[in-house]
Structure formats: structure tokens, C-alpha cells
Amino acid sequence: MSSLFKSNYTQLLTMNNLTESNSIELTLGREVIIPINCSCSGARFSQAVFKYNASGNVTISTIACGVFEGLLKSQTLFEQNPTYVGNTSEAVEITVPIRCACPDRFDKRNGVKYLVTYPIVETDTTPVIASKFGIAEEKLLTANSLDPFSTIFPQTTLLIPTKGIPTVNLEITPPVELPPGPRTVIPLKKVAQSSSSRRRKTYIVAGLALSISILLLVLILGLFIHIRRVWYPLSFQPLSLSARNSQFSNFSADFLDGMAKLKHSLLNFSLEELQLATGDFCDSSAVGHSFYHGLVGGSHLAIEHMESEDAANRVLDILTKINHLSIVRLEGFCYGTRPYLVFEFAANGCLRGCLSNGKLAKELTWTRRMQIAFDVAAGLHYIHHCTNPSYVHRDINSRTVLITMDWRAKITGFKWAKPLFSGNEDKVEEEKMYNKSGIVGHKSYLAPEYLHHGLSSPKVDIFAFGVVLLELMSSKEAAMDACMLKDSVEFLADGGIEGSSNCLEKLKQFMDPSLEGNYPLGDALCLTLLAKGCVDKNPNHRPTMNDVLKALSRIV
Incomplete structure (x- = not known):
């Protein structure tokens, strides 16, 4: 243990009341306190990094759960050592980040000097x-x-x-559940056989008659259902949001809503911490309009300067109620003279930045682009169908889609998101308040019914998603001079696929040259047709996000 965690051997013995003689063989399950240096740099959470020589067929899971006994997750160890495969006879040095923490101001006010990381x-x-x-x-x-x-x-x-200095009381152990004892046998008297065989025969005949009656009833019922299905096929009507949430579900709406709120606690950052993390919000740390890249306690974070507390509160209200892999994670906030929100950092920036950068665009292979499309669709499907209330994002574009280091997409930009209070009269006034914001978003992504009449529904997000799909395929901007990207698929006019011999050639010309033709032409055609359906001028002709996910799942 001393070697594994680079701890002083003598200090380790002293802290755990051990001597050299009884430290050689410790009983299984005995807790040992190991002192480590945790450099937090002003933040509460950090990590201590150790090196471990792995050899043979030792898996990542064995190292995380066996060697380090749950002090870190297998996924964390894999992300730190993505090239380790564990099938070599040679020793391989891997990096092991153990999460640790330092007392913050609140802890110190309560006299806390140490924080022990305890594996459960x-x-x-x-x-x-x-x-x-x-x-x-x-x-x-x-x-x-x-x-x-x-x-x-x-x-x-x-x-x-x-x-x-922390100590462990080894005499305190969890209560042990005793195995069930032997079952007590209750002696029973032997039941004498009935003297009347006639009564027994009566019971047998009655039982057989009842069984035959039940069998006939089942056959008749089955025949009735079969005839009804043949002559009266079922027609399915689309359910409202409230019906979808309440019918045919094994879980209550309150339970599903509560599951979404099982998030990590938000951190309350001070303005000084954010200034230190961003070099006092210098130009070199800026990563976009009102966004800064900061390093807090060894963690890379994105810090957004909000224009008002109301705007910050709107985003806080939404992102503390929802939790999805395809939606950017809110880490904390700062309310001082100016409000700031702190998010997880996406190393590859926004989708538009990747498509506009020649080097990054080449790394955006067809497979990665399809995964990004699927991630965005999954995030929109979540806020449209799985939250209470459901939301319309209203600002989906290639700049509100962030790309992580492993080329996964996360949706951000929720300051204009609008809740949908379907059938709830008590929330009508609150919905009207959101409508006062007027038309928001980028014009080249706005659906006609929203741009001209202010009508916002999930179909508005689907229209914008269709434009993002076209950007993914072509790398072109949503607005090019006087032309709109959404109008560039006119070569797929109704019947045009069969009637135009130049259709596939036009499709190839439309595709991003950075792909160098490395994509299945059939999939590209299907995706273009899907995008065309999403940007249909009639919202009733556009697919739902459920339809989009089904289509994309056949391609990804």
C-alpha cells in the first residue's frame, strides 16, 4: 500500500496503529487510512494521480475494483488510459487518478481539517x-x-x-444477516380416506366438467379476438403528452420526473475563483461570444457570462430539472455583480467551428457525423417527450451543438427554451410570459410558422435540426449570401429521385469534400431525404423526433 500510493511507510503504520510485525498480513476487509497530497488550487474537488505497473491479462475493471478497491470507476481509468488493452506480458505503466477533496470555506468554519475518500x-x-x-x-x-x-x-x-487526523474504529461492523434457520416440521395426522367413494367420484366429475368449460371459454374468446382483428383492425391515434406520460407506463409521472432530478449538487463559485481560472476573463480564454475557458482544480470548465439574473435563473431552472447525456451538464454558478453559469467543457468546441476548420473537418468522419446527428436527436427527443414540462429549445443551430473530445454532441443554449404546459390552465400565464420574448434564434434556422406568426412547438426544433443535418453533410453555412441552406435540397423534388438521372451526381456535389467520398451513398441519400422532410414548410408534414430517432438508428 505504501508503494502503491507513494506514502511514507512509517507514517502509514503510525496512523493505523500497526507495527511492522502485524502489518505483513492484514485481515480481509480491514480498513486502512492512507495519507495522500491533494492539491485543490482553491476548489474543493481535485485528484491525486498515481502510476501503476500493470502486466499480464489484468483488465481495467480488475485494477479499478480490485487493486484500488473502488476508489475510482473503471470508466474513469479507461478514459485516462484509452490505449491500455491488458493482454501483454510486458509491464505497462498506467495513470490512476484518485478523486480527493480539500476542505472549503464552509468546512473550515465548522472545524473540518481533513476529508477522507471512503470507498463504499x-x-x-x-x-x-x-x-x-x-x-x-x-x-x-x-x-x-x-x-x-x-x-x-x-x-x-x-x-x-x-x-x-482521521482514525477508524475497527470494532464497528455492519450487522450480519443470519441465514434462515431450519424449517420447523409440524406433524400432521394421517387423514382417513372417505368412506363414500360415490362422493369422491362426484368431485372428480365436477372438476373435469369445470376444466372442460374453462377450456371451451378460452377457445371461444381466442376465436372472437382473431375474428375482430381480421375484420376490425385497430387504428392508433397519436396520444397527447399527458396521455403518453400517464398511460401504458409502469412508473408514475412523478417518479420519472424525480429520476431526472437525481443530479450532482451544483457548486457555488466565487467571482475570484472564476477570475483566477480565466486570467481575469482575458481574450486568450474567450472561446466564443460571452464564453470563457477556465481551469478550476484541475478540471476544464466553460464559463458563460449571462446578460441578466433572469436569464441565468431561466437556464438554472431548466438544467437542474433535466439530466441527459446529450445535454450539456451544468456544474455551478456565480452570483456577484455579474451572473455567470459554469458548464462542463467541450474540448472540440461547437459543431460550426469543427466544420469550418479544415483539419477538424477531416477528422469528422461519416461515422462521427452520424453519431453527432443521433446525439442531437436524442437530446431533442428527451426535452420534447421525456421531461415534465416538455420544452421547445427554439435556438438549435450548429453553434449550440458542442462537440466533446470523443466526438459526441451535447446541446447547449437553453436561455430561450420554452416550456409547454399542455392542458394545464394554471400555467397559461407563465407560458404567455415566455411568448413576450418575441421571435428568438437565428433566422436561417427558423421555421416559417414561427418566423412569421410566432407559433412555437416541437416542430420548430425539428425544422432547425433539419438545417443542422444539412450542415453536417455539406459543411456549408446555414445562410450563404442570399441563399439558405435549407433550399439546397430542391434537387430532391417529389418524384425527382426516379425522374432525374443527375440526382445522385447532384448529391455528391452537395456533400462535404472533406469526406473525400468515404460515405455510403445510400445512407447519404436517406439522410438528405430525412433533412428535406424536417425542413418542410408545412409543420404537419415534418416528422416527430421519435420518427427521426428511428430513421437515424438504421444508419448509425
């Missing part, structure tokens, strides 16, 4: 863990932003706040 095992509970370290359970829950009676899960970690 299967039998642990918060009262047992608190008793082991001699602290109140309430302080343990507060340090980890947990509610009373919260469920904790093995292979995750908790922070243990201590006022002095």
Missing part, C-alpha cells in the same frame, strides 16, 4: 460509516449533499469530514 462496500450504511469515523451522521450527509435515508451504492465513494 456492499454492507455499508451511512450510520455505520459515521460511527466508524466517530462523526455525526448529519455531518456525513451534509458533506456529500445527501438527504436522510439516502441510498448509497457499492463501488462509489463518500467524503468523510474529520476535525483531526
